[in-house]
Amino acid sequence: MEENNIILTIKSLSKYFGALKAVDEVSFEVKRGEILGLIGPNGAGKTTITNVVTGTYPKTSGSIIFEDTDISNLKPYQIARKGLTRTFQVVKPLIGMTVEENVLVGSLYGRDKRNTDMKNASKRAREIIKLVGLESKKDSLVSDITLPDLKKMEFARVLAMEPEVLFLDEVMAGLNPAEVEEASILVKRVRREKELTIVYIEHIMKAVMGISDRIVVLHHGRKIVEGTPQEVVNNSAVIEAYLGKRYAREVNNEG
C-alpha cells in the first residue's frame, strides 16, 4: 500500500556541467496527489532537476522511476506522453497562435492513450481555458496578452495534456502579490479537481509555504532537508543556507 503511493522516485540523480556539479546525488520521492515544494537559493539546481527529469538535459548518473519505469533515458516528448510534464520558468508560448490554439496543441498531443481527434481536443481545450479563467482572451494572439495571462495560458496548456505529475517551474515569478494569491488559489483548486501530483519549484517563500504538503530544500546541488513546511522553516541548516534568521523568527512568532 505504502509502495503504491509513490508516483515518482528520484534516486542519486546527478547532473554535471563539466566540473560544475549542478545536481549532486539528489534523492527524493513524490507521493501520488501531493504538492511537493522544491526550494533553494539561486543556483541550487532546482531548474536543472526539472530539466533532467523531463528529459531536456541528459542525466550524468542516477535514475528516475516514474510509475515503475525508468524514464531517465527517454526524450522529452516520450516523457510528456507518459504523463509527466512541466511549465517553463521563462514562459514559452507558441508565438503566432491564439490562446485557444496554444491550449489545443497541448490537448492534441500530451499524454498518450487519449481520444485526440480534433473535435474532442477542441472541446477539452475550451473547457480548460474556462477553468483557468481565460475565456475572454481565447481568440487573442499570445503575443498580445499580459504576463499573468501568459502564465495562465501555459498552465492551461499543460493541464490540457492531462498529466499525472506536473512540474511547475517558478510559475509565480514576475507576478505581483495579488496575482500570486490568485495563482495559488487556482493551483490548489485545479489540483483537487484534476487529482494532480505537483512538484512546485518556487522562489517566493510565502507561496511555497502556503501551498506545499512537503518541501525538499536544495543547496549547491545537494538535498539538505526534507519535511513539512513547519519542519523546514525551523531547520537550522535551511535557515543558514537560505531563509536567514529573521524569516525564521517571523514564522516562529506567527506559529
Place this chain on the structure above:
Amino acid sequence: MLNHKKVNIFLLIIGIIIFIFLPHFVSGYWVRVITTIFMYAVISQGINLMSGYMGYLPFGNAMFFGVGAYITAIGMSKGLSFLAVLPLAALTAILVSILFGLPVLRLRGHYFAIATIGMSGALLSVVQNATEITGGAMGTTLPIIDKSPEVTYNYFYLAMLALMVITTLTIYLIIKSKFGFGIRSIKANEEAANSMGINTTYHKVIAWAISALFTSIAGALYAYWMSFIGPDEVFDIMIAVNTIVIMLIGGAGSILGPIIGAFVISLLSEVVWSTFLEYHLAVLGITIIIIVFFVPKGITGAIADFVKKRELRLRKKVSV
C-alpha cells in the same frame, strides 16, 4: 461563418474553371508562361510547408525537382510510360528526403539551410558524373509526345494546374490537422513543442518528405514537358531561391501565398523583361527589395492586416 466559407469555396471553384478554359483564349506563349507559374507555385508550396509553417528553410529543395526530373528521364528512356515512372520518381525523392532529413533536420536555422545546399550540390555532382546512367553534364532526352505542340502544351498546362490544386489542397488539409498543429508548434518554439509530447524529429522528416513528394512530381512533369533536361538546369539552386522569394512576396505561412506570389513575380518579371531587356535582373531585384521592405508579411499578410485594421475601426465606430 459557414456562409463565408461557402463563398470562398465557390470563388475557388470559379477560379479553377476559369483557368481550365483559359488556354482557349490566350496565345501559346502565355499558356507556357502560366504553366511555369503553376510549376513555381507547386515548388513554392513545398517550401511554404517547410519554412512558412515549420520554420525550416530548405534551400536545397531544387534537388527533389532534379531527382523527379532525372528518374522520369531515365525511366522513360528504358521504355516505361510516364504514369508508370511517376510514382517511382516521387518515391525516390521521398527516400532521398528521409535519408538526408534524419541527420540534417537536427540542425536549426541557417545551419539547416546551408546543409541542404550542400546536399543539393552533392547530388548534382553525382548526376553530372554518372554519365552512363544520366548522360552526364550533356543532359538527357525524353520521348516526345506524338501530337501537335498546341495539344501537348495544353496537356501540360492542365496537368500542372491539377498538380497545383492538389498540392495546395493537401497542404491546406495537413495544416488544419493535428500534424499541422505539430509543425506550427515547431516553428513557434521547438523546445516547448517537444516538451508537450510532439515528436519533433518525426514531424520534421515527414514534412520534408511531403515537400519532396510535390516538388519531385513538378520536376517529373517538367522533364516530360521539355523532353530535354540538363543537370545544371534541374538542380539549379535558383529554382529554390526563386520559389523562396515567391513565398516571401506572396506570404509565408499562408495557403494562397505561394500561388499569389508565383503570379506576381512571374508576371512582374515578364513586364520587366520586355521593358528593360538588358537590366531586367537589376530592376527585378530592386522591385523585390522594395516589396519586401514595404510589405514584409507578403501580399496575403498585408491584406490580412488591412482587413483586421478595418474591422477594428468599424468596431470602434460602433462602440462610439
